Amino acid sequence: MLTLRHLAIDTVRENVAFLNRNCTRHHAEEFLGLGRVEVRKDARSLLAVLNIVDDPAILGPDEIGLSGPAFRHLGLPEGTPVHLVPPTPPESFELVRAKVAGRALGEADLAAVIRDIAGHRYAKIEIAAFLIACASFMTTAEVLGLTRAMIAVGARLDWKGLSPIADKHCIGGIPGNRTSMIVVPIVAAHGLPIPKTSSRAITSPAGTADTMEVLANVDVPMDRMQELVREAKGCLVWGGHVRLSPADDILISVERPLAIDTREQLVASILSKKAAAGSSHLLIDIPVGPTAKIRSAGEAVRLRKLFEHIGDQLGLVLEVAITDGSQPVGRGIGPVLEARDVMAVLRGAADAPQDLRDRALHLAGRILEFDPAVRGGAGEALARRLLDSGAALAAMERIMAIQGPPPAAARLGSLVAEVPAAADGVVGALDCYRIARIARLAGAPNDKGAGIDLLRKVGDRVRKGEPLYRIHAGTNADFTFAQAHAAEDCGVVLVT
Structure with a gap:
């Protein structure tokens, strides 16, 4: 047996184990061909990617080290004697192979896959295989099965007497569309309970959780979240911390670098979180525009029908709002800048973005009803x-x-560059995807002060050399990447 050691290394969501090359119990070569090991103690076990350590000052020859995430997932105290064994591949991965080969998976099949993913028995490359296979095709029955499987492996909130429990979600794709942070306090002020659990950004410059974290703590435990809603009638928290559909957070961590965000996985992700949060009444916002995630009215209707079908099967009262996604909402794109816009609307500031205010009022009105x-x-x-x-x-x-x-004070990025108009003209279009991409290259959302401050919107007249927007960044590398991307194509179409 080896002694368990916690190594303060943040490997994000990857479980990583560290073994001394001169280990007294095992030859490192036993595991190198597999690339992974299984750490066991009684009924607890953990699959982890294996790294070899040559420096005894980092790890002793009679120790097995675990990265921060792996140590938390195993849940044993430091110093515990544990066994190290060759990994047993999860049986459910045969189902993933079947999906890759083109087979539709049944509800029990999807439940087995999701249980093993939530139990951290899949490596990231195996999760990627599952996601890519699902992105190739998913039946409506598979979407329902995946949603139910993700609900089943996590906690589920019971609001004990509070009814109805309202919620909203925007499918994303529109930079600056931070309406939830205005809608929630409006609905809470009316007294209608609205526990808003949000994901962090997948492919956008900010998610609601990223932006709310500029203003308040979003890592709220489940019991405290319930107290908060009873006390304040609303909350804006990160869903991953309260273990609502935890498999979804694992899937998102792999989807993010692959930029996978299919309609089917999107519906399963959103509705699994909302059902697990105990929501009874849900409003879904689907923005439609030429550079949005959903680009046509027909596509929006198909997505609406999928949401409605799965929502009905889960017992949710679900409405869909199809909104204008032709350009970014508000002026700020990135957590600090978006938080600024939200608070300007709530405070009734004269310079508050009118489009953000109007959209939030429309959505809040639908929920109040x-x-x-x-x-x-x-x-x-x-x-x-x-x-x-x-x-x-x-x-x-x-x-x-x-x-x-x-958790930390967030300030606007100090590196600033203005992107000028190349000619006189009128802003004819803003490319949501391109502008979001430039904001991400500037460092958003990981650097909360990074992003884009829009100075012009569609219909505005501009003269050559006048600024269209400002790029904010916190590091020289991000600043350089964002500027270079904007120089190739700034995402603003001028009509001369």
Whole structure:
């Protein structure tokens, strides 16, 4: 047996084990061909990628080291004697092979795969194989089976007497579309419970959790989250910390670098999280535009029908709002800049982005009408009164205070470059994908102060040399990449 050692190495979501080359119990060569090992103690086990250590100051010959994520997943105290054995491949991976070969998987098959993924028995390359196979084709029955499987392996919130439980989700693809951080306090100010659990960004410059983390702590434990909603009627937290559909967070960690975000996986991801969060009434926002994630009305209708079908099977009251996705919303793109816009709307600032305010009021109005006491068609006017009176701002400040301060102060990136207009003209179009890509190259969302501050929107007149937007970055490398990308194509189409 070897002694378990916690090595303070952040390997993100990858389980990594470290073995001294001169290990007293095993020859490193036993495992090198496999690339992985299994660490066992009684009923607990963990599959991990194996790295070999030559420096005894890092790891002794009678120790097995685990990276931070692996140590937490195994859940044993440092110093525990553990066994090291060749890994036993999860039996469910045969089902992944079948999916790669073109077979549709049944509900029990998908449940087995997701159980092993949630149990950290898959390497990232195996998860990637599953995701790519699913991206090739998925039946509607598979989408439902995948959704149910992801709900089953995590916690599920029970709100015990609170009803209805409202929620909203935007499918993304539109930079700056941070309406949830305005909608939640409006709905909470009305008294309708709205526990908003959000993912971090997958392919965008910021997710709601990334932006909210500029203002408050989002890593809220489940019991505290429930107290928060009973106390403040709403919250804005990261879903991964409360173990709602934990397999989804693992899948997202692999989807992100592969830039995989198919309609079927998107529906399963969103609805598994919402059902696990105990939501009874859900509004889905689908923006449509030429450079958005969804680019045509027909595609939006197909996605709407998939959401409605899976939502019905899960027992959710689900409505879909198809909104304008022709250009970014607000001015800020990136966590700090988006948080600035959100707070400007909540505070009623004269320079608050009107498009962000209008969109948030429309969506909040739809959600308020889930309340049986609110007349049909009266929701948006009620939302406007709650915002203009300051009640929504007070609700947001209450939520922020209860969730606690952010883990670190986030400041706007100090490296700044303006992207000028190449000619006189009128802004005819803004490429959502290109602008989001430049913001990510600048460092967003990992660097919360990085991103783009839009100075012009569609219809604005501009003269040659006047700035279209500002790039903010925190490091020279990111700054250089973003500037080079903007120089190739800034994402702003001028009509002269």
